[in-house]
Amino acid sequence: xxxxxxxPTIPLADPAADQAPLVEALAAAADxxxxxxxxxxxxxxxxxxxxxxxxxxVPHAVGVSSGTDALLAMLAAAGVGPGxxxxxxxxxxxxxxxxxxxxxSRPVFADVDPATLNLDPAAAIAKxxxxxxAVLVVHIFGRLAPLGALRAACAGRGIALLEDAAQAIGATxxxxxxxxxxxxxxxLSFFPTKNLGALGDGGAVLTEDAAFAAAIRxxxxxxxxxxxxxxxxxxxxxxxxxxxxxLRVKLPHLPAWTAARRGAAARYRAGLRDTNLVLPPEDxxxxxxxxxxxxxxxxxDRLAADLARAxxxxxxxxxxxxxxxPALRALGHAPGDLPAAERACAEVLALPLHPSLTDxxxxxxVDCVRQSLAAx
Ligand SMILES: *Cc1c(COP(=O)(O)O)cnc(C)c1O
Numbered sequence: 001x002x003x004x005x006x007x008p009t010i011p012l013a014d015p016a017a018d019q020a021p022l023v024e025a026l027a028a029a030a031d032x033x034x035x036x037x038x039x040x041x042x043x044x045x046x047x048x049x050x051x052x053x054x055x056x057x058v059p060h061a062v063g064v065s066s067g068t069d070a071l072l073a074m075l076a077a078a079g080v081g082p083g084x085x086x087x088x089x090x091x092x093x094x095x096x097x098x099x100x101x102x103x104x105s106r107p108v109f110a111d112v113d114p115a116t117l118n119l120d121p122a123a124a125i126a127k128x129x130x131x132x133x134a135v136l137v138v139h140i141f142g143r144l145a146p147l148g149a150l151r152a153a154c155a156g157r158g159i160a161l162l163e164d165a166a167q168a169i170g171a172t173x174x175x176x177x178x179x180x181x182x183x184x185x186x187x188l189s190f191f192p193t194k195n196l197g198a199l200g201d202g203g204a205v206l207t208e209d210a211a212f213a214a215a216i217r218x219x220x221x222x223x224x225x226x227x228x229x230x231x232x233x234x235x236x237x238x239x240x241x242x243x244x245x246x247l248r249v250k251l252p253h254l255p256a257w258t259a260a261r262r263g264a265a266a267r268y269r270a271g272l273r274d275t276n277l278v279l280p281p282e283d284x285x286x287x288x289x290x291x292x293x294x295x296x297x298x299x300x301d302r303l304a305a306d307l308a309r310a311x312x313x314x315x316x317x318x319x320x321x322x323x324x325x326p327a328l329r330a331l332g333h334a335p336g337d338l339p340a341a342e343r344a345c346a347e348v349l350a351l352p353l354h355p356s357l358t359d360x361x362x363x364x365x366v367d368c369v370r371q372s373l374a375a376x
Contacts, residue, residue: 006311007310007311007364008311009311009312009313010311010312010313010352010357010361010364010365011313011352011354012193012313012314012315012350012351012352012353012354013192013193013352013353013354014354014356014357015192015193015197015354017354017356018197018257018354018355018356019250020356022249022250022253025249026199026246026249026250029245029246029248029249030242030245030246032245033241033242033245034242036241038241039240039241039242040238040239040240040241041063041238041239041241042241043241044241044242044244044245044248045063045239045241045244047244047248048063048239048244048245048247048248048251049061049062049063049204051248051251052204052206052247052251053206055170055251055254056169056170056178056179056180056206057178057181058178058179058180058181058186058206058207058208059207059208059210059213060206060207060208060209060210060212060213061204061205061206062204062205062207062213062216062217062220063202063203063204063238063239063244064202064203064204064205064216064220064237064238064239065201065202065203065220065236065237065238065239065240066189066190066191066201066202066203067095067164067166067187067188067189067190067191067194067203068095068098068099068189068203069203069220069235069237070166070187070188070189070203070204070205070237071095071096071099071136071164071187072099072102072103072235072237073205073216073219073220073234073235073237074162074185074186074187074205074216075099075100075103075105075134075136075162076103076215076219076232076234077185077205077212077215077216077219078133078134078160078162078184078185078212079133079160080100080103080104080105080133080134080160081103081104081105081133082104082105083104083105083131084103084104084105084106084131084132084133084134085105085106085107085108085129085131085132085133086100086103086105086106086107086108086132086133086134086135086136087108087109087110087124087127087128087132087134087135087136088100088107088108088109088110088119088135088136088137088138088164088322089109089110089112089118089119089136089137089138089140089145089322089341090109090110090111090112090321090322090323090338090341091112091117091138091140091318091321091322091341091344091345092138092140092164092318092322093166093317093318094322094325094327095164095166096136096138096164096322097109097322097325097328098327100136101327101328105133106131106331107322107328107331108127108129108132109127109321109322109323109333109337109338109341110123110124110126110127110338111123111338111339111340111341112140112338112340112341112344113340114340114343114344115281116140116143116145116280116281116283117140117141117292117344117348118137118138118139118140118143118144118145118146119137119138119145120340121145121146121147121148121149121150122149124137124150125149125150125153128153128154128157128159132157132159133159133160134159134160134161134162134184135150135154135159135160135161135162136162136163136164137150137161137162137163137164138163138164138166138167139163139164139165139167139168139171139179140167141167141280141286141288141289141290141291141292141317141350142167142168142171142195142261142286142287142288142289142290143168143171143280143283143285143286144168144171144172144173144174144177144179144285144286146173146174147161147173147175147177147182147183148175151182151183160184160185161183161184162183162184162185162186162187163179163180163183163185163186163187164186164187165179165180165186165187165188165206166187166188166189166191166194166203167189167194167195167287167289167290168195168287168289169188169194169195169196169254169287170195170254170255170258170287171285171286171287172285173285174285179206180206180207180208181208184207184209184212185205185206185207185209185212185216186205186206186207187203187204187205188203188204188205188206189202189203190202190203190204190243190247194289195254195257195258195261195287195289196247196250196251196254197250198243198246198247199243199246200240200242200243201243202239202240202243202244202247203239204239215232218231218232218234219232219234219235219237220234220235220236220237220238220239221234221236221238222234222235222236256355257355258287258288260355260356260357261287261288261289261353261354261355262286262287262288264288264291264353264354264355264357264362265280265286265288265291265353267359267362267363267366268291268351268353268362268365268366269282271362271363271366271370272293272366272369272370275369275370275373276295276373277293277294277295277369277373278293278294278295278347279293280292280293288353290317290350290353291350291351291353292317292348292349292350292351293348293349293351294344294347294348294349295347295349296346296347297346297347299376300316300346300347300348300349302372302376303349303369303372303373304316304349306368306371306372306375307365307368307369307372310364310368312351312352312364312365312368313352314349314350314351314352315349315350316345316348316349316350317348317350318345318348319345320345321338321341321342321344321345323337323338323341324342351365351369352365
């Protein structure tokens with residue numbers, strides 16, 4: 001599609017470029033699995049789970065089939081079921097709310113902090129009630145949501161505090177706590193554009209609680225405690241040996257990739273500081289799955305169109321808040337119910353950010369953004 005002298009396009013994410021130096025190691029790992037005859041769970045998955053737990057500083061990691069299934073199994077292991085309510089954020093990927101509904105329970109949305117776009121703890125605490133079984137926070141775009149006040153509010157009432165950490169592997173909070181610590185459990189996704197991406201689908205549940213980890217291990221094999229003896233109705237949430245072997249090749253590179261993401265975010269910040277864009281707040285513990293700027297509605301769409309013409313890919317994460325999704329209309333929400341989340345949906349724009357993004361490419365994005373803003 002490129003015209004002969006057009007500058008190369010800049011994709012939003014580029015997993016093939018990020019892992020290009022690892023192609024031979026990935027092929028060797030795949031070859032090992034192909035020859036092993038063991039394709040689901042097994043030694044590759046067990047080894048990956050140990051390496052992932054160590055890398056995340058959490059005692060237990062359980063590999064599952066996707067981030068969505070990690071959420072579903074985590075909710076089930078926390079005892080969430082029919083009649084229960086789960087307080088969560090309306091500003092997330094649909095899986096967050098979808099998993100709550102699939103667990104048989106009801107999502108109760110509390111509004112987000114307009115600066116960080118993470119669940120506002122005070123708003124969430126105001127929604128806790130007698131039916132609340134869990135709070136599912138989402139660490140949106142790789143930034144940890146503040147958990148201190150929620151941890152205290154949940155502890156006394158027997159409410160499970162759970163993390164949707166699909167975008168936040170390796171992130172740390174202001175209190176120094178890491179994903180999967182100080183809560184009941186955290187769900188990770190290995191979708192290819194997440195910070196640690198498989199070459200297909202995959203996910204994991206992190207927890208400090210051995211019994212909770214054992215429950216996830218059961219749920220991923222249809223609740224079987226031993227062969228042909230099913231103590232829960234779980235599902236097929238198993239991780240492939242092939243994905244585990246490939247993830248084992250990539251995992252040691254995660255710290256360097258995270259550092260590269262932080263460097264790219266800092267360069268964007270320096271380049272865009274004196275524009276009228278609203279930049280995401282600084283946060284040394286953020287792992288920058290996305291770098292999302294804000295610009296009011298009409299101007300956002302013009303900026304996206306100008307960048308597209310220059311070969312720069314952007315994305316609106318997310319254009320519709322969860323409480324206004326058609327699939328959740330039975331909850332009875334109307335526009336205006338959660339104004340901070342709704343306003344964010346009208347203003348957000350994710351710029352390209354991935355570990356192999358060069359400084360030259362970042363500077364080109366910055367120049368194009370500045371030109372677009374100046375032209376109005
Ligand atoms: C990606 C993502 C999920 C789902 O993960 P999959 O691996 O795609 O199933 C859930 N929640 C959030 C916030 C995500 O970004």
